Amino acid sequence: MDIPNIIAHGIGSRTALPLPLWQLAWAAIAALGVSFLGLSVLWKRPVLASAADGRSVGGGKLIPVFSAIARTASTVLFVVCIMSGLFGEDQALQNITPVTIYVMVWVAVPFLSAFVGNIWGILSPFETIGLLVRKVRPNDDAEAVSHHWFAVATIFAFLFLELAHPSGSSPRVLAYAMIIYTLITIVGLATFGASWLRNAEGFAVLFRLIGAMSPLFRTDSGSLGLRMPLSGLSQVDVRPATVVLILLALGGTSFDGFSESEDFIDLVGQQTGWSGVSPTVVGLLITVAIAYGLYWLGSKFTSNVTGLSVGEAMNVFAPSLVPIVWGYLLAHYALLLIDETQRFWYLLSNPLGTVDDAGNPAMNIFGAAGGTIDFGLVDLGVVAWIQTIGIVIGHMAGVMVAHDIGISRFGRLEAIRSQYAMLFVMMIYSVGGLALLFNG
Amino acid sequence: MNYPFLGHKIAAGVVVALIAAACGSSTATSDTSAADTTPSEQESSESSGTEVTSELPIPTIAVSIEPDAKAGQNLTVEVTDFTISPEAASTETVDGEGHFHLYVDGERTMRFYNESLHLNLDPGSHEIMVELSSNDHSAWTIDGEPIVATASIDVETSDDSGHNHSDTEGYDVAGFESIPSVEVMVVKDPKSGWNVHAPVENFALSAENASGDPVDGEGHLHLMVDGDKAARLYGSWWHIPNLDEGEHDISVELRGNDHAPLTLEGEMISASTSVSVSADEAAEKGHHHGDDEHSSDGDESTADAMKDGDGHGHGESSGSEAVEDGLKATDAEVAIEFTVSDGDIEAKVDGEVVDGAIDLETGAVVSIQTTSDVADQVHLHGHDILVDVAPDADGLIVFTADIPGSLEVEMEGSGTLLANLRVS
Numbered sequence: 075m076d077i078p079n080i081i082a083h084g085i086g087s088r089t090a091l092p093l094p095l096w097q098l099a100w101a102a103i104a105a106l107g108v109s110f111l112g113l114s115v116l117w118k119r120p121v122l123a124s125a126a127d128g129r130s131v132g133g134g135k136l137i138p139v140f141s142a143i144a145r146t147a148s149t150v151l152f153v154v155c156i157m158s159g160l161f162g163e164d165q166a167l168q169n170i171t172p173v174t175i176y177v178m179v180w181v182a183v184p185f186l187s188a189f190v191g192n193i194w195g196i197l198s199p200f201e202t203i204g205l206l207v208r209k210v211r212p213n214d215d216a217e218a219v220s221h222h223w224f225a226v227a228t229i230f231a232f233l234f235l236e237l238a239h240p241s242g243s244s245p246r247v248l249a250y251a252m253i254i255y256t257l258i259t260i261v262g263l264a265t266f267g268a269s270w271l272r273n274a275e276g277f278a279v280l281f282r283l284i285g286a287m288s289p290l291f292r293t294d295s296g297s298l299g300l301r302m303p304l305s306g307l308s309q310v311d312v313r314p315a316t317v318v319l320i321l322l323a324l325g326g327t328s329f330d331g332f333s334e335s336e337d338f339i340d341l342v343g344q345q346t347g348w349s350g351v352s353p354t355v356v357g358l359l360i361t362v363a364i365a366y367g368l369y370w371l372g373s374k375f376t377s378n379v380t381g382l383s384v385g386e387a388m389n390v391f392a393p394s395l396v397p398i399v400w401g402y403l404l405a406h407y408a409l410l411l412i413d414e415t416q417r418f419w420y421l422l423s424n425p426l427g428t429v430d431d432a433g434n435p436a437m438n439i440f441g442a443a444g445g446t447i448d449f450g451l452v453d454l455g456v457v458a459w460i461q462t463i464g465i466v467i468g469h470m471a472g473v474m475v476a477h478d479i480g481i482s483r484f485g486r487l488e489a490i491r492s493q494y495a496m497l498f499v500m501m502i503y504s505v506g507g508l509a510l511l512f513n514g
Numbered sequence: 515m516n517y518p519f520l521g522h523k524i525a526a527g528v529v530v531a532l533i534a535a536a537c538g539s540s541t542a543t544s545d546t547s548a549a550d551t552t553p554s555e556q557e558s559s560e561s562s563g564t565e566v567t568s569e570l571p572i573p574t575i576a577v578s579i580e581p582d583a584k585a586g587q588n589l590t591v592e593v594t595d596f597t598i599s600p601e602a603a604s605t606e607t608v609d610g611e612g613h614f615h616l617y618v619d620g621e622r623t624m625r626f627y628n629e630s631l632h633l634n635l636d637p638g639s640h641e642i643m644v645e646l647s648s649n650d651h652s653a654w655t656i657d658g659e660p661i662v663a664t665a666s667i668d669v670e671t672s673d674d675s676g677h678n679h680s681d682t683e684g685y686d687v688a689g690f691e692s693i694p695s696v697e698v699m700v701v702k703d704p705k706s707g708w709n710v711h712a713p714v715e716n717f718a719l720s721a722e723n724a725s726g727d728p729v730d731g732e733g734h735l736h737l738m739v740d741g742d743k744a745a746r747l748y749g750s751w752w753h754i755p756n757l758d759e760g761e762h763d764i765s766v767e768l769r770g771n772d773h774a775p776l777t778l779e780g781e782m783i784s785a786s787t788s789v790s791v792s793a794d795e796a797a798e799k800g801h802h803h804g805d806d807e808h809s810s811d812g813d814e815s816t817a818d819a820m821k822d823g824d825g826h827g828h829g830e831s832s833g834s835e836a837v838e839d840g841l842k843a844t845d846a847e848v849a850i851e852f853t854v855s856d857g858d859i860e861a862k863v864d865g866e867v868v869d870g871a872i873d874l875e876t877g878a879v880v881s882i883q884t885t886s887d888v889a890d891q892v893h894l895h896g897h898d899i900l901v902d903v904a905p906d907a908d909g910l911i912v913f914t915a916d917i918p919g920s921l922e923v924e925m926e927g928s929g930t931l932l933a934n935l936r937v938s
Contacts (some may be wrong), residue, residue, distance in 0.1 A: 088896040088919040166897060240929055350929060410921065449896065450918040454938075 102505045109473035120482035122308040128301025139396030154200035159249025170425035177414040181407045184284045192285030200259045213267025219274045222315035233326040236352035257379025263415045307393040321397045325362030327402045368499045375495030392477035401468015405461040420445035421449035470503045551817045563655035564648045571595040577644045577663040583725035600627040600751035601730040602706035607648040614747040617643040628749020630721030637671040660845040684777035685788035692716035698766045698785040712766040721748040723771045759796035833907030846881035852932045854886040874915045882911040891926040
C-alpha cells in the first residue's frame with residue numbers, strides 16, 4: 075500500500091519567497107560588524123554567569139496550577155494524536171497528528187521556549203510518563219545516562235522521519251513512531267531512571283538548551299524567576315555529544331531549506347519514495363559534518379590561543395551555538411508557524427480529520443472545524459524581515475555569548491583573540507545558512 | 515531577485531496567447547481553409563478544395579449535437595447526395611463521395627465515417643463544424659466555399675461519475691430470434707492512420723437511443739485498442755489516426771444502449787484482430803504530442819483524438835480536473851504543463867520549457883496540466899488542491915494564484931517535486 079505522502083519534508087503549505095540579496099547582505103554585515111566591534115569595546119567583564127540567578131517575581135502558588143492544567147492538556151493531546159494517527163484520515167493536512175508534531179512540538183515549543191523558558195518540561199508527555207514510571211520503579215540516579223548520545227539518536231531519528239522518510243508526514247507512520255518512542259522512553263526510564271529524561275530524551279535536552287536563553291525561568295524555590303536574556307546559557311549542562319546534538323539541530327534546519335530547493339534536485343536528481351532516502355540522509359549528514367567541521371576549525375584556533383584542548387574548547391563554547399539554532403529555526407519556519415498554527419487550531423476541533431457524507435467535518439469540538447488558513451495574516455515582506463532578524467539576532471547573540479564565556483575564563487584580550495576564528499565561523503554559518511535557507 | 519522580470523515575461527506571454535486564441539477562433543468561423551493550417555493530421559493541408567461538378571446534385575449537410583444521457587455528446591450528421599466511402603479514403607477523388615472532417619472550435623480534430631459520432635468534449639461552449647471531404651481529404655466546395663455545417667453546444671462540467679459500465683452484467687442474446695454478431699478488419703489508410711471496419715449482423719447501431727433503455731438487438735460498438743476503450747462507435751467504420759510501433763490488439767464489442775455488453779453463453783460478443791505497426795508507420799503520425807493518442811483514457815475517449823497540438827493543452831483533457839469555484843479551464847492566463855516520464859519532469863509555461871521555480875503574479879488564473887506515465891495525485895500546496903493523474907488521464911488544476919509565497923506542486927504519492935511556484 076502506498077501511504078500518501080503530502081510533504082516529503084515534514085509538513086507545510088508553503089515556504090516564503092527567497093529574500094532579496096540586499097537583505098541578506100545587511101543581515102550578515104549587521105551580525106558580524108556590530109557584534110564583534112561592539113563586544114570587543116564595550117563588554118569588558120563577564121556578565122551572564124552573575125546575571126543567571128536572576129530574581130524571583132513570585133507566582134510560586136500559580137505555577138503548579140498552571141503546570142497541572144498544561145500537563146493535562148498536553149497529555150490529552152498526546153493521546154488524541156496517537157488515536158488520530160492510528161484511526162483518523164491518513165492525510166497529512168487533514169489530521170491533527172502531523173501538524174502537532176512537526177509544527178507545534180518541533181517549531182512552536184522551541185520558539186516559545188526562548189521567551190518563556192523550558193516549557194517542554196511541563197508539556198512533554200514523556201515527563202508525565204516518567205512521573206508514572208518512577209512511581210512503579212523509583213530511580214532518581216541522575217547520572218545513569220551521563221552523555222547526550224541517546225539524545226543525538228533521538229533527534230537524528232526525528233530528522234530522518236521529517237526529512238527523509240518517504241511517508242514521514244503520514245499520520246499512521248507518525249502514530250507508530252510516537253508509540254515506538256514512548257515504549258523506548260518507558261524502557262529507558264525503567265532502566266536508567268530519571269537520568270533518561272534529563273539526558274537521553276532528545277527533545278528534552280534540545281528544548282532545555284533553548285529554554286536557557288529565556289529571561290523567564292523557574293527558581294529553585296519553584297517561583298517564577300526573571301533574569302537577563304541569554305544568561306541561562308552560562309549554566310547549561312554541556313556533556314559528551316551536546317555539541318553534536320546542537321549542530322545536528324542546526325544542520326537539520328538548514329538542510330530542510332536546501333533539500334526543498336531545485337538546486338538539491340538538480341544535484342541529486344529527482345528521487346521518489348525510498349530512493350530519495352539515501353540522498354537526503356547523506357545530504358543531512360554532510361550538512362551536519364560541514365557545520366561540525368567549521369566549528370572544529372574555530373575551536374582549534376581557540377585552542378591554540380587559550381591552551382584548552384580542541385575538545386574542551388568545543389564544549390566550553392557550545393552554549394554560544396544555541397541562539398543560532400533558535401535563529402535558524404525562526405528564519406526557516408516563521409511562515410510555517412504562522413500558517414500551520416492556524417491549521418492546528420482548526421484541526422483541534424476535528425482532530426481525526428474525518429468528514430461526514432456531506433463533506434462537513436465529523437466533529438467540531440471547539441467550533442473551529444473546517445476553517446481555512448488565512449494566508450494573508452502576515453504580509454510576506456514582514457515574514458522576510460522576521461526571517462532575516464532571526465538569523466541576525468541568533469548570530470549576534472551567539473557571538474555575544476561566546477565573548478562572555480571567553481572573558482569569564484580568560485583575560486579580555488585573550489578572549490577577543492580566541493574568538494577571531496570563531497567569528498569567521500559564525501560569519502560562514504550566517505551567510506551560508508542564509509543562502510541555503512533562501513536559495514539566493 | 516529576478517522573479518519580477520520573469521513575471522512580466524509571463525504576462526506578455528499570456529497576452530500573446532490570448533491574441534493568438536482570438537485570431538484562431540475568428541478564422542475558424544469565417545474561413546475553413548485557414549483552420550487547416552493547424553491540422554491534426556498530416557493529410558490535410560489542401561487550401562484549394564475540390565469543386566463539386568455542376569452536373570451532379572449538390573450535396574447538403576446538416577449537423578446537430580446533443581449531450582449523451584450518460585457521458586459525452588452525440589453528433590448527428592445528415593447528408594444528401596453524398597456517399598460515405600471509407601474504403602476509398604485517401605485515394606482518388608470520386609464525385610459525390612468522401613467522408614467527414616470534424617472541427618472543434620476551429621481546430622480540425624478528426625476524420626470520421628459514420629453519420630453519428632460520439633464525442634467527449636471538455637466543459638464549456640464549443641463550436642462544432644463538420645466538413646464534407648473528398649477521398650483525398652480536400653474539402654468539397656461550391657463556388658470555392660467548403661460545404662460545412664455547424665452546431666454549437668454548451669458542455670456542462672462533467673461530474674466525472676466514473677462510468678464503469680463494463681462491470682454491469684451483460685445481456686445474453688441466446689433467446690434472440692437472430693443472434694447478433696460482429697467482425698472486425700483493420701486496414702492501413704493510404705495516407706495516415708488505420709481504418710477499422712466492423713460490420714455487424716442482426717444488430718442495429720443506434721445513436722439516438724444510446725445511453726437510453728436497452729432494446730433487444732440494438733446498441734452501439736465499443737472500440738478497444740490493447741484492451742483500453744478508445745471510442746464508442748455508432749457506425750461500422752472508424753479511423754484511428756495513429757498507433758505506436760509494435761503489435762496492437764484491436765477489438766470491437768457489441769454493447770446495448772445502456773452500454774452493457776451483449777453476451778452469448780457468458781462470452782462477450784466481440785471480434786478482434788491485431789495490427790502490426792512498423793516504426794515508419796508509427797512515426798508518420800501527424801500529432802505533435804505523439805505517443806498515446808490511440809490508447810484512450812480508459813473510457814469514452816474520442817476526446818483523445820480531439821486533443822491536438824495547440825501546444826498548450828489546457829482545457830483539452832479528458833482526465834481528472836480540479837477547478838476552483840467560479841473558474842473554467844478556459845479562464846487560465848498562464849498555462850503550466852508538467853510531463854512526468856520515467857521519473858523525469860518536464861515543465862512548460864505557456865508552451866516554453868522552463869527549469870527551476872515558476873514565477874507567477876499574484877491573482878493570475880493558472881492552469882496546471884500534468885501528464886504522467888504513472889498513476890498518482892498532483893498536489894498543489896497552499897491551495898491544497900489534489901487531482902488524479904494516470905498514464906491515460908491527465909490531471910488538470912485551475913486556480914487563482916492568490917496565495918503569495920513559494921508553493922510546491924508535487925506528486926503526492928511519490929513525493930516527486932514538479933516545481934515550486936513563486937507567487938508574488
